[in-house]
Amino acid sequence: MLIRTAKEDIKYVMFTREQIAARVRELGRELSEKFQGETPLMICVLRGAVFFFTDLCREMDCQMDMDFISASSYFHGTKSSGVVHLLKDSGIDMEGRHIVLVEDIIDSGLTLDYLVKLFATRRPSSITTVTMLDKIVNKPDRFHVDYYGFKIPDEFVVGYGLDYADYYRNLPYIGVIREECYQ
Numbered sequence: 001m002l003i004r005t006a007k008e009d010i011k012y013v014m015f016t017r018e019q020i021a022a023r024v025r026e027l028g029r030e031l032s033e034k035f036q037g038e039t040p041l042m043i044c045v046l047r048g049a050v051f052f053f054t055d056l057c058r059e060m061d062c063q064m065d066m067d068f069i070s071a072s073s074y075f076h077g078t079k080s081s082g083v084v085h086l087l088k089d090s091g092i093d094m095e096g097r098h099i100v101l102v103e104d105i106i107d108s109g110l111t112l113d114y115l116v117k118l119f120a121t122r123r124p125s126s127i128t129t130v131t132m133l134d135k136i137v138n139k140p141d142r143f144h145v146d147y148y149g150f151k152i153p154d155e156f157v158v159g160y161g162l163d164y165a166d167y168y169r170n171l172p173y174i175g176v177i178r179e180e181c182y183q
């Protein structure tokens with residue numbers, strides 16, 4: 001049986017690990033300035049944001065604490081199911097806290113919209129949203145994110161945490177897979 005490696009399935013690389021690292025450093029600097037003297041609660045939306053989150057937090061030099069939640073709107077496909085499921089919630093008291101929600105990518109905007117509305121009910125001081133990638137989609141009233149790494153065209157991307165059917169998350173760069181890799 002022929003087993004292809006994850007890298008062999010990549011049609012092209014959209015952002016190299018060096019480009020990602022440079023952009024994450026800039027975002028880290030901006031967020032450090034914003035939260036100077038504060039202790040934000042950094043929340044990672046698992047699983048896609050995991051590498052972005054850990055890299056971003058290490059590029060910030062303010063005090064912080066971290067938590068991990070899990071949300072899903074995709075079920076082994078490349079289009080959102082339209083329904084967000086909170087698979088794992090945060091157990092930390094958010095009242096009076098500066099919350100920073102860290103996502104991998106915004107497509108329809110449904111996931112972040114859902115999470116921000118949910119966390120707003122817990123009376124935080126503020127909620128800041130950060131995403132590594134922001135897809136340019138033709139939807140004028142879509143969720144507006146506070147910080148993004150890169151804007152990208154409406155293509156399905158994998159790597160640096162992003163998956164297709166749970167594969168390719170471990171690629172160190174962001175890329176597009178070849179058509180024949182979609183079952």
Ligand code: IMP
Nearest residue numbers: 048080106107108109110111156157162
């Ligand atoms: P939204 O709710 O439509 O904004 O979708 C957000 C979620 O869908 C993200 O957190 C990702 O997990 C997933 N997603 C959206 N676009 C892509 C993509 O191009 N590759 C991999 N996952 C994606």
Ligand code: MG
Nearest residue numbers: 045046048104
């Ligand atoms: Mg996600």
